[in-house]
Amino acid sequence: MEYTLTLPKTQTEMTIRELLENEWLVPRKVRHFLRVRKGVRLNGEVAMLHQVIRAGDQITLSLEESDYAFKPVILGDASQVEVLFEDEHLIIVNKPGGIKTHPNQPDETTTLLNHLAAYLAPKQQQPFVVHRLDKETSGAILFAKNPFVLPILGRLLEQKLIYRRYQAVVHGRLKQDLTIRKKIGRDRHDRRKRVIDPKGGQMAITHVQVAKIGTQTTQIYCVLETGRTHQIRVHLASLGHPLVGDPLYQTKKADRLMLHAYEMHFLHPFTKEQMAVKALPGLWSL
Known part of the structure; x- marks a missing residue:
């Protein structure tokens, strides 16, 4: 595996070692391999890790498959993949509702990760999960295309530097914007579900913006400050406004869960x- 990157004009001066360790999060073991193998080139020339890099420099890293231990994914159906953005390092796709993000068993073949593996196979690339969407949720989801970029995207997510906005439709008339701050924990009686748990749960924060109030339902946007399992679904249900079509947190029948990861912003x-x-067209056109 060889990766060639041109440093952006905003790049500050630092050593190659600092770049690899602090900005690109290359593991210590892999940094050692790069040093021993002379696997780093700076502007086409073999470089030492103590050399200083500057904006506009070109860095090439030569890595071995064995440097990163990841299991291959069984190939699914490439035609199921709708690409929203793709470059050499990452890909954002529009996930359909009703399929899982990734397998829970090694022999599964019908998840989005399986389909994406089939799509990337002709390019000799493999997808890696950065975050997930519930099976019933549709919309924009981000994957790494190599193990090199995976920890960098993971850090962006942890530091809340990936902005994600959801569309949802809830039962009832929700008349004003609000922020929900309630702790979420596991349901002791149903392992599939989560509950509001003020004592033992993890803090979860959801910002809700009302888009359109109907006679029996309300269209809303949601932005998450935290990423708890089923967060939007549990928070809105706790207010007496469960999501339309939610198979776990309300009983009324509908064609699908009305929750869609509508947009994503990040550097x-x-x-x-x-x-x-x-991820167009979004819920309002469904």
């Missing part, structure tokens, strides 16, 4: 360009 980890992707 590209290598180009430093502002990424802004929308």
Whole structure:
């Protein structure tokens, strides 16, 4: 595996070692391999890790498959993949509702990760999960295309530097914007579900913006400050406004769960360009 990156104009001066360790999060073991193998080139020339890099420099890393231990994914159906954005390092796709993000058993073949593996196979690339969406939820979801970028995207997610906005439709008339701050924990009686748990749960924060009030339902946008399992679903249900079509947290029948990851914004980890992707058409046109 060889990766060539041109450092953006915003890049500050630092050593190659500092770049690899602090910005690109290359594991210590892999940094050792790069040093021993002379696997780093700076502007085409073999480089030492103590050398200083500057904006506009070109860095090439030569890595071995064995440097990163990841299991291959069984190939699914590439035609199921709708690409919203793709480059050498990452891919954002529009997940359909009703399929899982990734397998829970090694022999599964019908998850989004399986389909994406089939899509990337002709390019000799493999997808890696950065975050997930519930099976019933549709919309924009981000995957790494190599193990090199995976920890960088993971850090962006942990530091809340990936903005995600959801569309949802809830039962009842929700008349004003609000922020929900309630702890969420596991349901002791149903392992599939989560509950509001003020004592033992993890803090969860959901910002809700009312888009359109109907006679029996309300269209809303949600932005998450935290990423707890079923967070939007549990928070809205706790207010007496469960999501339309939610098979776990309400009883009324509907064709699908009305929850859609509508847009995603973040700073590209290598180009430093502002990424802004929308998963159209969204719920309002369904």
